[in-house]
Amino acid sequence: MPQPVTSRRNFLKTTGCLTIGFVLLSSSELLADAPKADKLPGSLQDNPRINAWLELLPNGRARVLTGKIEIGQGIRTAVAQVAAEELNLPVEAVEVTIAETGRTPDERYTAGSASIEQSAMAIRHAAAAARQKLLELAAPVLRLKVSQLRLEPGAVVASSGRRVSVEQLLGGRQLTEEVRQPAPLKPKSQYQHVGRSVPRQDIEHMVRAEPYYVQDLRFPGMVHARVLRPPSYEARLLQFDADALRRAVPGVLQTVVDGSFVGIVAEQEYQALRAQDYGRLHTQWSAGRPLPIDKPLPELLRSLPGTVKDVASKGDFTKAPAAGALTHQASYFKPYLMHGSIGPSCAVALFEPGAQALHVWTHSQGVYPLRESLAKLLNLRSDNVHVKGVPGSGCYGHNGADDVAADAALLARAVPGRHVRLQWSRDDEHAWEPYGSAMAFDLQARVNPNTGRITHWQHELWSDTHSTRPAGSPEKLLAAQYLAQPQLPKVEDDFSGGIHRNAEPYYQFPALQVRAHAVQGPLRVSALRALGAFGNIFALESFMEELAVLARQDPYEFRLRHLTDERAKAVIRRVREMVKGQKIAENEGLGLAFARYKNTAAYCAVVAKVSVDPGTGFVRVPRIWAAIDAGEVINPDGLKNQTEGGLTQAASWTLNEEVLFNAQGITTRQWEQYPIFRFDEVPLVEVAVLDRPTEPPLGAGEAAQGPTAAALANAVFHACGKRVRHLPIRPEKLVG
Template sequence: MKETADSITQSRRNFLKTAGCLTIGFSFSCQPLSASEKPPWQDSLPGSLRQQPQINAWLEVLDDGRIRIFTGKLELGQGIRTAIAQVAAEELDMDLNKVEVHLAETGRTPHEGYTAGSGSIENSAMAVRYAAAAARQKLLELAANRWDKPADQLNVANGKVQQKTGAEQFTFAQLLNGKQLEDDVRLPVALKPKSDYRWVGKPIPRTDIERMARGEPVYVQDLRFPGMVHARVVRPLAQGAKLRSFDVAALKKTVPGVLKTVINGNFLGILATEEYEAVQSQLFAREQARWETAKPLPDEKKLAEYIKKIPAKTRTVKESGDLKTIQQQEGSLLKASYFKPYHMHGSIGPSCAVALYQENKLHIWTHSQGVYPLREALKEMLGLETDAIHVVGVPGSGCYGHNGADDVAADAALLAMAYPGKHVRLQWSRDDEHGWEPYGSAMRMEAEARLDRSGKITHWRYDLWTDSHSTRPGGEPGNLLVARSIEKPFSAPSGGYSGGGYRNSEPYYTIPNLKVDAHFFEGPLRVSALRSLGAYANVFAIESFMDELAEKAGKDPLEFRLAHLDDERAMAVVKKLQELTRSEKMAANEGIGFAFSRYKNVATYCAVAARVFVDTKTCTVQVRKMWSVIDAGEVINPDGLKNQTEGGMIQSASWTLKEQVTFGREHVSSRDWRSYPIFRFSDIPEVEVVIIDRPTEKPLGAGEAAQGPTAAALTNAIYRACGKRIRDLPINLEVRGETRE
């Protein structure tokens, strides 16, 4: 599947010397706060090229006429491999099947932080576009020199440079003569005119889907190596519980195939020849190991109140105008509070990794979203040199953020170092993933707004309470689960990435007097990045509240939003949604609801409508149809964008209607798909996505844009269907919600 590290060419080694000194997790640190801070798009290199401008960091010419593209991003099911191949094939005028894309691997691909935040098109694909265009320029220059002809009399086609007049041609490889293009990409770069596009903007099918349908090896779970052994880890039910005793001899007696039991502090792992022996060992050890109980958890039923009471650090996200006048008598004042529980990533395939420790070098195959940051954290945890760790990114089951991928890799690394010379395959169980993955934080949101007599919002006050939205490893060993429980433990750093909590907390509407405050608590459960981070809860609250305000003002909900928007592209998605749903006729107990947001307030525009049926006898909701209108700027692959948006709506509807991590006083009780139900086929609505393509605009990350608006569209639709305002998630018509007065 992957080539060995030995095939790295000398020129790659040179480029990589400069690649090691990058800061970790830069994709998070440069998150703009407001729409006014536009990235310097036109006057500097795009995306990750700024950090790594060398052409051969991104592109290698192969002897057989193909091109190999290097991306520091991983394929997560978002189709990034295809999108990147499209932009590269376009700029180099090649057939798509002549372009190979090599995914994240330390020592081979650029360091691009994490595959996260809908940033892969903006950062990686745009870097590849410019690198490929610069390569084309360079290759033309080389050919021009060889023939002593001006470059404008030459053509580039299918891996060759030709003279327009004659039959003479050079392949790229012949021009380079065993070398690679080591020049830096420098502006200006002549990009191909969009009118000549052959691949970009077309719904190019992903080739990996056929490989999946044939059952070919695709995932880290499918890796097999000669002599590979199987491992399982044994964790207590409660986070923070300490291992008191485990009878290693009794295990060996019960499962004779056990090769080794690794106990390191509170970490317990078992290696066996056969996978089923490892499974049996895990079951035995779960019964046999004794754990000291940990700190009790709060009352889950009172979580919405509890998270507001935890001591918090407050940060003002935005302040403008004068909030003191919110108490004036004119117009009307509205207040509401909203709640979102802990959510799970809930990957269908639990996390998995393969690790090998051999000749003082550790190799890890992982579906981590950041191979370089993982290496940095592992280096600290294991006391190894950077060069002694080689991390290879291999696709896994969809993760939608920071799930158990990094943790299982760290577990596997520990086991491999305790059992050198063999590939160790560690598969987490369903219980491991459900019980130990870092969840999306519970959040509480309170909104207050004043409407003037004409029905315009004059004042807006918004407070949110949240835990961190990223505790990714990023060089911090304490963020790896296992590092906290080994003999010489690392403590989890406090705080983590706070920006995610207030993502989209500022409404995208024009409101003269406004204040947004974010309060950061450290909650009872382990948390990290889940698709769209805080935007899901913030947009749910803001767009639910907008619906309440529209009603109070006596306005149509979409017209009310339009009256508060002054961005043409925002208005265009709302108007298109209006047009799409105008002729929908509601049956009894049906309702339609709407919501809008611009992701991160600087990225993709997305408006969502949901049509629901509420069975008032059984208090159940059936989602009939959802629509989305999306503007992600220039679209590289419209079918990829549609797929992401359809899936985003369905996943968000599942979060909103069904999902909540449950826990008792001792431990999380959501341990499988019965105790943490998600959408099944009977829940799936019809979905329709309309794209507003803007080929001359910058392409924007879109994979997370639908999460927030979908939630509010659903609760707003339920209100229209049955008169109940749902402000606490998940939607429960039996115990929650207020009846319309």
């Protein structure tokens, strides 16, 4: 597979192709469902030309262009499979170029579990259109009908064996025709690649610790940089002695002070780190606004002013409960969570003064929105900013990738002509990344004692936004908020940020109310895997289990009784089959949870097995099972990997993780204060995939998050009889 770019010449060389596409998607379009049969896939609607997605190479190979970045979801392998299938090529003959401005289509963000639904399906249709066009070009040359021809690697071939090469047909040009419906898609009965577990070649590079991530990039003459952060969000710079720092730390090339933004550039990385440490000890800052600690966080969220939205409402709640009706209410809480990237955020930037051009290598999940943000931040023309996506070491969501790119860009301008590598420290990452928002939930329900069915359901939630991605807005970049002329983010009443994702139950209830309160909490927040779905499903599925217990009903049958979608029922039945015969010892329990992600994407049912030490309250998770239906499966192993990773990450969130703060700032600044699962805590996971090759593919990368949390909470209850409604499920909550 292609290695990370290691020279400016190679970086610029790859931008010479005139294969350019642009997508302008709103947040609602970003999360849109798969298209109907008469519509092109979302990304293709705004980039309809074949050569926006596909280049046919003279050597019989093909190059695929995707605006999505590889973040561990296996998009590079999946889109290669899809293209190879339609072009009748070996998967190995398909190269994949990932997100790069001016080179790949603008697909906005790699987010919302939409890479397969949007990018891979766009590539499928473009490749099918390319195959059809090549057959049409070859027909008059071979004097045969299109139906008498087939595409083989590098040539169009007739049944007689006569052939004409793709290179001869194209004559050095690319296919610029528009893709139109009905697309001449290959019959699925003839598939050779799609539906097969093609190994991801990039994993071998990771395992061998070869250069792969943006953190691994090295360039001739490259210099290194660090940024001094204030002690708290609104603290401001009072005193910084650049001369003293230069005398104390050799190798410092440049210091940049712009308002309260302080950056240091040094010849070597260790020198930059030493300079940062010195600066932390000798720089003076104002105290800043204290963080609120006078109330517990769930109470604080409920007390904050905000905007209220009725997400769903039907039925009559004015009548008193019928005689004998079972009524229940409960409150739940999800704390702030970190992305917890194993490799702290990193970027490399190069500023060319003559051309007034900026080049950035980044693990941002949106290279085009970042380009717009950086252009405005540095007062450059957008087409003079070139952003190349390079995989980063671990993140599903919006961590510090965009912020560190802005840091590097500002400092690259101070040392023009030299590559500036800016690596955040662990303290930077833990204290300054935008977290997943804390959330609070109040749920109420009534159950008819005669039918055993829920008749009334109310779900009220309080949450900060779940997306503050830059999206062309420089004020959302961390550095912009500390400049001499600060650009401060506006307070937005933004319900498109995923606050109420999966708050509306997928179950069918006669009377339903779902209300969301968008508030502005005390910490910096943005997109974290599954957005609001993690907290909403935790609350919803914990509450469903509580109702099943109170109504003395089997938890599987209780859920099935309230579902009408047979695919939803199928994953629940499948996971029940998977755990059939499991022996439960004393202090052990099984817990079930189900959700359809976004109520439009993949279906996932999870069962967790836990043991609870009655003396210490320590929870061990020996096994987790999941059944997932993501429609047509491109790569079964890739889908399993995504689900297994989601199960493990969500289990760590549920049992271990919580961002903590005091009045002065964040206190969980190292792994010791913010523990994630260690290897000996990772459960054995088993995933069953319900492949539906005749159905559209569905987003699956975030499907397991919410069900895992609720399944664990439900399992803990069945193991020890204690219901934990406030995450994380720490041992101290289970003793005494």
